[in-house]
Amino acid sequence: MSRELTREEKRKIRALVTKWCANYDKEYGCLPLECECYMFGKCWTGAYCRYFREAVLPLDPALEAALMSEGPPPEFKPCPVCGGPVPLDGRLAYCSAACAKKAHRRQQREYMQKKRSCDVDN
Template sequence: MFGKCWTGAYCRYFREAVLPLDPALEAALLIEGPRPDFKACPVCGRAVAPDGRQTYCSAACAKAAHRRQQREYMRKKRG
């Protein structure tokens, strides 16, 4: 409570530490208008903002998915 910011509806800790970790919650609370439809990341299941062709929530998830796809491809190629 010592770091409470009395100028807004949410405390500073919530805005700086909790909201960046959950983009779906951040969009639901801070963006006005209709709620955007979020997709689930196929690797970890976290929410992915609908920004065009973005499929994964982070570069680490994209790298893990690429490695898995390459592993499956090489397994099929070997026979």
């Protein structure tokens, strides 16, 4: 079942195509088709350009989840480290392993600073 794309989703699709699509050229549009990019005119979920779906869309996991899932777009919360999207499934706290590692290092640093300040007071 398809649904209408939101304004934000259309904006993100356009940004991904203009920045990352190898088939897109500012002067000519879509190089294999020699016309405007098919993804610029998308209004509904459903059929996507194969190259966009396989190579470009995975660069934005939140948009990929929203476009490839059935029904309304899934909800996301911001990553506390970088602000990237984290699914609201209750299990993930960070958007990537790198963000989790940064947060763990920051927590350890704060813990050691607090521990050292307590040792000095005694």
